[in-house]
Amino acid sequence: MKAKILLIVLAAIVPFCQRRIDATLGEHRATEEALYVWSGGYVKRLSPGFENVMADVYWLRTVQYFGGQRAFAKEKRYDLLEPLTQITVTLDPRFEIAYHLGAIFLAEPWPRGADKAEKGVALLKQGADATGSWRLRQLEGYFTLVFLHDARKASEILLEASKLPGAAYWLKTLAADTLTRAGDRELARRIWLSMYEQSEPGTIRANAEFNLQQLQALDDRDALQEAVIVFEKETHRRPRSLRELPRVRTGKLPVVDPAGVPYEYDETSGLVSVARKSTMWRRPLAHL
Amino acid sequence: MGRARLNRVLAVAANTFRESVRERVLYNLVFFAVVLTVSSLVLKELSLRQDEKIVKDVGLAAMDFFGTLIAVFIGVGLVSKEIERRSLYPLLAKPLSRDEFFVGKFLGLAFTLLVNTAVMTAGLAVTLLATGRAFDPGLLKGIIPIYLGLMLTVAIALFFSTVTSTTLAAVGTLCLCIAGRYSDILLHMKADMGAAGGLVQFLYYVLPNFRNFDLKSQVVYGDPVAWSIVGQIGGYALVYTAVVMIAGALAFRARDFV
Numbered sequence: 001m002k003a004k005i006l007l008i009v010l011a012a013i014v015p016f017c018q019r020r021i022d023a024t025l026g027e028h029r030a031t032e033e034a035l036y037v038w039s040g041g042y043v044k045r046l047s048p049g050f051e052n053v054m055a056d057v058y059w060l061r062t063v064q065y066f067g068g069q070r071a072f073a074k075e076k077r078y079d080l081l082e083p084l085t086q087i088t089v090t091l092d093p094r095f096e097i098a099y100h101l102g103a104i105f106l107a108e109p110w111p112r113g114a115d116k117a118e119k120g121v122a123l124l125k126q127g128a129d130a131t132g133s134w135r136l137r138q139l140e141g142y143f144t145l146v147f148l149h150d151a152r153k154a155s156e157i158l159l160e161a162s163k164l165p166g167a168a169y170w171l172k173t174l175a176a177d178t179l180t181r182a183g184d185r186e187l188a189r190r191i192w193l194s195m196y197e198q199s200e201p202g203t204i205r206a207n208a209e210f211n212l213q214q215l216q217a218l219d220d221r222d223a224l225q226e227a228v229i230v231f232e233k234e235t236h237r238r239p240r241s242l243r244e245l246p247r248v249r250t251g252k253l254p255v256v257d258p259a260g261v262p263y264e265y266d267e268t269s270g271l272v273s274v275a276r277k278s279t280m281w282r283r284p285l286a287h288l
Numbered sequence: 289m290g291r292a293r294l295n296r297v298l299a300v301a302a303n304t305f306r307e308s309v310r311e312r313v314l315y316n317l318v319f320f321a322v323v324l325t326v327s328s329l330v331l332k333e334l335s336l337r338q339d340e341k342i343v344k345d346v347g348l349a350a351m352d353f354f355g356t357l358i359a360v361f362i363g364v365g366l367v368s369k370e371i372e373r374r375s376l377y378p379l380l381a382k383p384l385s386r387d388e389f390f391v392g393k394f395l396g397l398a399f400t401l402l403v404n405t406a407v408m409t410a411g412l413a414v415t416l417l418a419t420g421r422a423f424d425p426g427l428l429k430g431i432i433p434i435y436l437g438l439m440l441t442v443a444i445a446l447f448f449s450t451v452t453s454t455t456l457a458a459v460g461t462l463c464l465c466i467a468g469r470y471s472d473i474l475l476h477m478k479a480d481m482g483a484a485g486g487l488v489q490f491l492y493y494v495l496p497n498f499r500n501f502d503l504k505s506q507v508v509y510g511d512p513v514a515w516s517i518v519g520q521i522g523g524y525a526l527v528y529t530a531v532v533m534i535a536g537a538l539a540f541r542a543r544d545f546v
Contacts, residue, residue, distance in 0.1 A: 048469035049502045053349035056342050060334050094509055097338055 038083050040090025047091075055092030062088055062098070066105045070112070078114035081105055085123060089130070099127025099136055104207050107147045109282065112210075117147035128161075135198070137161035138171060142191050145178055146211075154178050189215050210279075213258035217280040223253055224263055224272040238270045296384050297392045304396020308362050318404050321354035322411040329418055339419050341508060347412035348430055348504045351405060355438045356465060359401060363445025364457035366393045367540065372454070390537045394446055401438045405431065429518055430507035436525035437501030441465055443529045444496065447536035450543065468498035496532075500524055 047054045062084040069076050085102035089095055105113050107120030124140035127133065138161040145154035155178040162171035174194075177187055189212065196208035227245045232238050239245055242265045247253045256262050261278035265271075274281045308314060328346040367390070370376040379389065409431055413423035444464055448457035474492040478485045500521050506513050 045470075045473075048466075049352060049498065049504075050349050052505050052508060053345045056331070056338070056345050059338065060331060063334060092505070094505075 038087075040087040043087055044091055051091045055088050055095055055098075058084060058088040058091060059095065059098050062102065062105075076111045078105070078110075078116075081114050082116065082119055089123075089127065093130040096127065096131060096133060096136065099123055099131075100139060101203060103127075103139065103143060104204065107143055108207070112279075117143065121148060132164065134161045134164035134167035134171075137164060138167070139195075141175075141178070142195065146188060146191060151178055185215055185218065214280050214282055217257040217259075217274050217278075220254055220257065221263060221272050221274055224248075224255075224265075227253060228265070228270055228272060232270065238267050239265075240267060241265060242272070293385075293388060296388045297395065300384070300389055300392025301395035301399065304366065304393050305399050308397055308400045311362055313361055314358060314400070314404070317354045317358050318407060321350040321404075321408050324350045324354075325408065325411045325415050326418075329415060340416070340421050343412070343415050343419055343421075344427065344508045345504070347408070347415060348427070348434065348508070351408045351412075351431065352434050352437070352502075352504070354408070355401060355405060355434060356441055358404060359397070359438045359441035360445050360458060360461045360465065362400070363397055363442045364449050364461060365454050366397060366446055367449040368452070368454045368457055386540050387537050390446070390450070390540050391533070394442060394533060397442050397446075398439050401442065402435065405435050405438070424507075424510070426510060426513070427507050429513040429515070430503045432518055433501040433503050433521045436522055437498055440496055440498075440501075440525050440529050440532070443532040443536065447532050447539065450536050450540040464496060465498060468496040471495060471497040471499050496528055497524070 043054060043058070044051055062081065065080055065084060066078065069078055081102075085098060085106070088098045088102070092098070103120040103124045105120075106123060107113060107117040109115050121140060121143045124136050124143060128136040128140055137157060141154045141157035141161055144150050144157055148154075155175045158171055158175035158178055161167055162175060174190070177190075192208050192211045192215065196205055196212065199205040199208060224242060224245070227247050228239060228242075231245055242248055242255045242263060245253065248255055257274055257278050257280040259279045261275045261280065264273045264275045266273075325343070325347045328343040331342050331346065367376075370379070376389075380386065409427075412427070416423050441461065445457065445461040448460040451457075452460065471492060474488055474495070478488045478492070481488050503513055503517075503521075
């Protein structure tokens with residue numbers, strides 16, 4: 001009887017102990033990550049005949065590491081992202097999604113990604129070379145344009161992708177447009193839209209949607225800026241807030257970005273900008 | 289082989305099958321293999337839309353890994369345990385030759401593994417169905433070579449089982465199985481070895497090449513795998529297994545139990 005009472009009492013104490021620990025260390029703790037084997041070649045040699053399943057294991061670890069850093073880490077670091085992705089694709093060089101998502105994780109600006117655009121593009125090139133996939137080559141072109149802003153190179157890559165078996169017919173036109181209309185926001189929108197349409201619901205589509213929303217935020221900001229200039233010309237003064245603009249009052253222009261954060265307006269300078277605290281904010285790019 | 293001889297071999301095989309299905313280790317390993325395959329349902333949620341690949345990879349790897357463990361750990365005890373328990377003596381006093389006993393033991397465990405592989409294949413098919421995908425018959429071109437590799441493993445385990453103790457037989461069989469999975473390295477080493485290249489080439493052909501039985505990646509990615517390739521692998525398994533079995537039978541014949 002005593003043992004049973006002790007069992008119940010101790011079992012009831014366990015959740016309290018856990019709550020104390022959570023209160024001290026936080027409920028969602030990013031575990032200290034360590035990578036003991038840095039070479040995909042070594043892992044391959046250690047798992048003869050089981051390379052594919054090891055690639056799956058490393059891919060799961062890559063996804064968990066990236067998600068853990070992005071969602072829970074206070075100081076987001078993506079140091080292990082590249083080696084983990086490399087080990088995955090060394091173990092299974094045909095793992096297309098690892099190249100695709102790995103490149104997104106690497107190339108996206110911090111804090112959404114590792115801010116290593118060159119590494120992301122290199123990973124896509126490696127994947128396209130290994131698999132012969134036109135989709136990976138096409139993405140290599142997209143990323144070269146969107147993240148590295150090298151229109152000439154991007155156009156060459158897209159042209160190369162258009163020659164691969166099964167490639168979409170419109171890639172040649174896109175290659176030409178990339179060269180002639182580099183820096184054009186419409187072209188960037190077309191690229192992200194094609195990524196959105198080619199993907200199934202999930203991370204890739206969500207990422208494309210996010211980038212489309214960022215472009216929308218830039219469009220809205222420009223339209224608001226223009227409305228401020230028109231207002232100033234007509235009234236010989238700057239509006240006190242964006243809500244004073246006629247097109248805002250009639251609902252033709254939004255005062256909040258697609259993330260729901262209000263656009264910032266500085267009455268002194270008359271400048272409209274995407275709020276820095278908004279997820280829609282991106283480092284100012286000369287061509288956008 | 290006369291009818292009476294065949295009956296005696298089948299009697300030993302049936303008995304070996306009954307004996308091995310009573311082994312707790314068999315159930316544990318098959319249970320783990322099926323649990324691992326089904327657990328890929330959880331893993332797929334974490335993998336960002338790679339469910340089908342992961343389920344197939346895990347299912348085939350579990351079949352290969354746990355099948356090898358079953359072949360080794362049950363195979364090594366088939367003869368040596370009979371000797372250690374002295375249950376072999378009354379058997380050999382009956383009208384049953386050592387060769388018949390040896391072949392019967394092999395067939396019994398080979399059948400056990402066939403049943404296990406079928407159970408694991410069913411587990412894989414059910415897991416795939418649970419993810420909304422049908423079982424791709426092309427996977428059989430990956431599963432059959434796995435089973436052929438397991439038969440060769442059984443033959444090697446049986447060979448060691450006749451010449452040494454259970455523990456040493458397990459070590460020897462595992463070493464050969466692992467070495468056989470690295471046979472591609474031997475092939476690459478040949479060019480760098482200079483005068484010793486001949487020795488390396490000799491080792492390449494002498495060691496069982498377990499890489500031959502690995503078509504997992506091809507079937508998972510849906511590559512066209514011709515039945516003729518599966519046939520060639522079957523031919524290799526048949527010849528190599530026969531060589532090991534004859535060597536084992538000769539060693540068993542020569543063994544003095546007094």
